[in-house]
Amino acid sequence: SQELEQSPQSLIVQEGKNLTINCTSSKTLYGLYWYKQKYGEGLIFLMMLQKGGEEKSHEKITAKLDEKKQQSSLHITASQPSHAGIYLCGADTNTGTASKLTFGTGTRLQVTL
Amino acid sequence: ETGVTQTPRHLVMGMTNKKSLKCEQHLGHNAMYWYKQSAKKPLELMFVYNFKEQTENNSVPSRFSPECPNSSHLFLHLHTLQPEDSALYLCASSRQRLAGGFYNEQFFGPGTRLTVL
Numbered sequence: 001s002q003e004l005e006q007s008p009q010s011l012i013v014q015e016g017k018n019l020t021i022n023c024t025s026s027k028t029l030y031g032l033y034w035y036k037q038k039y040g041e042g043l044i045f046l047m048m049l050q051k052g053g054e055e056k057s058h059e060k061i062t063a064k065l066d067e068k069k070q071q072s073s074l075h076i077t078a079s080q081p082s083h084a085g086i087y088l089c090g091a092d093t094n095t096g097t098a099s100k101l102t103f104g105t106g107t108r109l110q111v112t113l
Numbered sequence: 114e115t116g117v118t119q120t121p122r123h124l125v126m127g128m129t130n131k132k133s134l135k136c137e138q139h140l141g142h143n144a145m146y147w148y149k150q151s152a153k154k155p156l157e158l159m160f161v162y163n164f165k166e167q168t169e170n171n172s173v174p175s176r177f178s179p180e181c182p183n184s185s186h187l188f189l190h191l192h193t194l195q196p197e198d199s200a201l202y203l204c205a206s207s208r209q210r211l212a213g214g215f216y217n218e219q220f221f222g223p224g225t226r227l228t229v230l
Binding site for chain 2: 004033035040041042043044045048088090099100101102103104105106
């Protein structure tokens with residue numbers, strides 16, 4: 001089965017600083033998703049990456065999938081308190097018509113003033 | 114954010130109780146999912162339904178019984194649960210993915226926080 005390891009497990013950064021979260025897979029990634037979760041709530045979809053070398057950005061968040069498709073990174077530029085939460089990477093392990101996601105353990109981000 | 118709704122948001126039950134969790138999606142999706150999120154463990158997929166048919170049961174104990182009467186509604190019936198079943202239960206939905214097509218993101222509900230006493 002596919003396993004996803006995220007690092008770091010938790011992160012505290014000062015407002016305005018940049019940060020990077022990594023997601024490493026034990027197998028090739030065919031569909032890699034990034035989600036954000038506020039404590040005790042549902043997941044909010046951020047981005048999805050498919051192709052090796054692909055990079056996507058939304059506002060101040062950029063996600064990349066490396067060429068070998070076994071690692072993804074999420075980079076936040078000039079962090080704000082609104083970025084605080086738990087970031088989860090998920091990999092699609094199914095090729096059928098319904099996706100089947102395996103998730104990493106998450107990275108808890110705190111942004112201090 | 115109101116595309117996938119879950120009720121109740123919080124539930125406390127005894128080990129001998131029977132209760133049900135409800136999920137409803139208003140996005141026109143055909144696939145629905147139940148996940149379990151326990152403290153300090155990765156989010157775990159429990160069940161997958163595609164066009165009302167169960168396509169995945171991830172070795173879930175029989176005290177959890179899913180039901181999908183139509184593509185918009187998904188239930189999780191609970192009976193004789195154990196304290197270790199206390200967790201956040203999340204429902205999600207997605208579009209059907211065509212063969213060889215792009216992967217589709219899943220949209221999540223806010224979850225039901227379940228406590229088993």
